[in-house]
Amino acid sequence: MFSKTCEYAIRALIFIAQQSKDDVRVGVKEIAKGIGSPEHFIAKILQELSRKGLVLSLKGPTGGFYLDNKTLKCTLADIVKAVDGDKLFLGCGLGLEYCSDARPCPVHHEFKKIRADIYKTLQSIRLGEFHAQLEESIGFLKR
Amino acid sequence: MFSKTCEYAIRALIFIAQQSKDDVRVGVKEIAKGIGSPEHFIAKILQELSRKGLVLSLKGPTGGFYLDNKTLKCTLADIVKAVDGDKLFLGCGLGLEYCSDARPCPVHHEFKKIRADIYKTLQSIRLGEFHAQLEESIGFLKR
DNA sequence: CCAATAAAAGACAAAATAGTCTTTTATTAT
DNA sequence: ATAATAAAAGACTATTTTGTCTTTTATTGG
Numbered sequence: 001m002f003s004k005t006c007e008y009a010i011r012a013l014i015f016i017a018q019q020s021k022d023d024v025r026v027g028v029k030e031i032a033k034g035i036g037s038p039e040h041f042i043a044k045i046l047q048e049l050s051r052k053g054l055v056l057s058l059k060g061p062t063g064g065f066y067l068d069n070k071t072l073k074c075t076l077a078d079i080v081k082a083v084d085g086d087k088l089f090l091g092c093g094l095g096l097e098y099c100s101d102a103r104p105c106p107v108h109h110e111f112k113k114i115r116a117d118i119y120k121t122l123q124s125i126r127l128g129e130f131h132a133q134l135e136e137s138i139g140f141l142k143r
Numbered sequence: 144m145f146s147k148t149c150e151y152a153i154r155a156l157i158f159i160a161q162q163s164k165d166d167v168r169v170g171v172k173e174i175a176k177g178i179g180s181p182e183h184f185i186a187k188i189l190q191e192l193s194r195k196g197l198v199l200s201l202k203g204p205t206g207g208f209y210l211d212n213k214t215l216k217c218t219l220a221d222i223v224k225a226v227d228g229d230k231l232f233l234g235c236g237l238g239l240e241y242c243s244d245a246r247p248c249p250v251h252h253e254f255k256k257i258r259a260d261i262y263k264t265l266q267s268i269r270l271g272e273f274h275a276q277l278e279e280s281i282g283f284l285k286r
Numbered sequence: 287c288c289a290a291t292a293a294a295a296g297a298c299a300a301a302a303t304a305g306t307c308t309t310t311t312a313t314t315a316t
Numbered sequence: 317a318t319a320a321t322a323a324a325a326g327a328c329t330a331t332t333t334t335g336t337c338t339t340t341t342a343t344t345g346g
Binding site for chain 4: 316
Binding site: 001002004007008010011014036076088093094095096098099103105106107110111113114117118121124125130140142 | 144145147150151153154157179219231236237238239241242246248249250253254256257260261264267268273283285
């Protein structure tokens with residue numbers, strides 16, 4: 001469904017949303033441990049997400065990653081789009097370049113519904129939902 | 144959503160279902176042209192599908208690939224499972240190994256519904272549907 | 287039987303994705 | 317100021333996926 005990079009990205013951002021209350025920023029080491037990902041790899045991914053404005057960061061001591069009111073409004077769809085592009089939402093399920101309502105592949109209509117459902121679901125989940133939740137309801141993020 | 148290999152596999156099997164009426168078998172060259180795939184690559188994929196019993200083949204002149212009453216009952220879900228495995232249907236959306244109803248990831252319940260929908264849809268489409276259709280209703284298979 | 291045909295098999299190559307490591311830059315607290 | 321800290325940047329390696337090529341095996345029609 002998603003690339004590994006995208007899975008890590010979503011898990012990392014949810015983790016940051018959960019952990020970064022007030023002015024507490026979260027370091028790469030902590031994130032990697034928290035989501036069970038390779039440290040340097042998630043660092044690279046977060047750099048890209050930061051460049052694209054999906055997460056904020058600060059260098060130096062007390063530095064780390066965090067989210068503000070704007071980025072907490074990001075949806076999972078925004079993250080997926082930023083990392084994997086929008087082919088999951090818009091592309092043909094069979095990989096055909098010119099598949100469309102006007103020139104549909106044999107399973108176009110069935111897949112259209114699936115893609116719309118996926119998009120709707122991912123669009124409905126915001127990072128803010130995970131912010132400063134009670135420990136009990138957080139849900140685990142590492143394997 | 145699917146691997147490239149799986150996209151080609153589905154397109155090829157639909158093509159074979161469409162083209163192989165009665166005792167007419169379809170050659171690799173024809174299939175590759177028909178679905179717009181690399182010839183040797185789809186040959187390799189079809190060998191694997193043949194080994195797994197999702198398509199039948201015959202060597203020599205007048206040889207090629209074809210489907211019988213049993214294989215025409217195969218669903219798209221069967222094909223996807225054979226090629227990409229069942230992680231799309233069963234795996235955690237965030238790639239977590241131990242995600243389950245009892246120990247759910249933060250988006251487990253939303254994803255569960257999506258996965259079930261995908262499975263249901265793929266399960267509902269059989270290769271037989273595409274067999275010997277009228278040209279008009281076939282739907283194109285190459286880009 | 288034999289030549290032509292077409293799939294099977296498997297070695298190889300290219301490209302994309304995933305992951306690692308080292309150096310640089312910015313920030314903070316002493 | 318400066319030492320310590322942590323992200324940014326980018327080069328590098330490994331693995332997986334995708335794609336190509338050549339040889340072998342099976343089948344058919346003459």
